[in-house]
Amino acid sequence: MTNKTIPLLEIRNLHANINNNKILRGVNLSIFEGEIHAIMGTNGSGKSTLSKVIAGHPSYDVIEGEILFQGKNICDLDPDLRSHLGLFLAFQYPVEIAGVDNQEFLEAIYNAKQVSMNLPKANPLFFYELLREKLKMVNLDESFISRNVNEGFSGGEKKRNEILQFALLDSILGILDETDSGLDIDALKSISKTINILMENKNKSIILITHYKRLLEYIKPDFIHVMQDGQIVKTGDATLANLLEEKGYDWLKPISN
Numbered sequence: 001m002t003n004k005t006i007p008l009l010e011i012r013n014l015h016a017n018i019n020n021n022k023i024l025r026g027v028n029l030s031i032f033e034g035e036i037h038a039i040m041g042t043n044g045s046g047k048s049t050l051s052k053v054i055a056g057h058p059s060y061d062v063i064e065g066e067i068l069f070q071g072k073n074i075c076d077l078d079p080d081l082r083s084h085l086g087l088f089l090a091f092q093y094p095v096e097i098a099g100v101d102n103q104e105f106l107e108a109i110y111n112a113k114q115v116s117m118n119l120p121k122a123n124p125l126f127f128y129e130l131l132r133e134k135l136k137m138v139n140l141d142e143s144f145i146s147r148n149v150n151e152g153f154s155g156g157e158k159k160r161n162e163i164l165q166f167a168l169l170d171s172i173l174g175i176l177d178e179t180d181s182g183l184d185i186d187a188l189k190s191i192s193k194t195i196n197i198l199m200e201n202k203n204k205s206i207i208l209i210t211h212y213k214r215l216l217e218y219i220k221p222d223f224i225h226v227m228q229d230g231q232i233v234k235t236g237d238a239t240l241a242n243l244l245e246e247k248g249y250d251w252l253k254p255i256s257n
């Protein structure tokens with residue numbers, strides 16, 4: 001049963017800086033369980049910044065406002081604790097981690113979450129079976145788990161590897177930052193299908209950051225938000241994507257500074 005009284009994520013008047021540069025200028029956003037929210041907007045409007053601030057990236061300073069996850073302010077929590085609570089960020093540019101075996105990495109993040117929930121670490125055989133099931137789900141060949149994390153992976157393979165982590169951790173809020181960029185048409189359809197399967201668990205929610213309407217044809221958002229200059233300046237339903245395609249962003253101006 002989904003919780004429709006307390007938002008899974010509630011962002012109140014969020015202002016954030018990086019190196020004393022003001023990037024977020026009063027973001028307000030509420031996401032309930034089971035909802036899909038898309039965030040669109042011009043380059044440099046603050047979409048990735050918002051995702052990284054929610055995930056707790058240490059380079060950003062929250063100057064004002066709150067981020068509530070399941071009703072609790074998480075602004076003071078380290079990124080690993082936010083992840084253990086059920087937040088997952090798929091990066092716009094997934095990093096290559098030289099010398100770190102993908103399977104060991106995946107096992108480590110899975111077990112860290114188990115430990116945080118006072119559950120035993122996974123038996124290696126159980127973990128391997130779970131991983132195989134998730135690999136199939138994201139359509140990645142088993143050979144990718146014996147390579148170093150993202151090293152030499154193509155753009156699309158890196159994106160699949162991010163979704164693999166999301167599926168494996170069974171996170172309740174996934175923030176997918178331009179997961180569609182660099183994907184060929186078949187890969188886009190297949191990743192969208194995987195995300196839709198993950199969303200069959202009605203307690204999950206996702207934020208899709210995207211520039212392209214075509215992703216939203218495969219994954220139907222409940223809401224689309226438009227960011228401009230560090231604020232959400234417009235919210236609408238899935239049809240807003242058509243209007244944006246037709247009119248661009250010029251007609252939407254920041255609310256105030």
Ligand SMILES: Nc1ncnc2c1ncn2[C@@H]1O[C@H](COP(=O)(O)OP(=O)(O)OP(=O)(O)O)[C@@H](O)[C@H]1O
Binds near residue numbers: 018019042
């Ligand atoms: N270290 C930094 N110092 C100064 N400005 C920064 C720094 N890091 C990011 N910014 C600026 O923050 C603004 C928001 O960047 P962000 O990546 O959040 O935009 P975006 O909406 O995700 O853009 P895109 O659609 O191009 O990915 C940009 O103008 C960017 O140059």
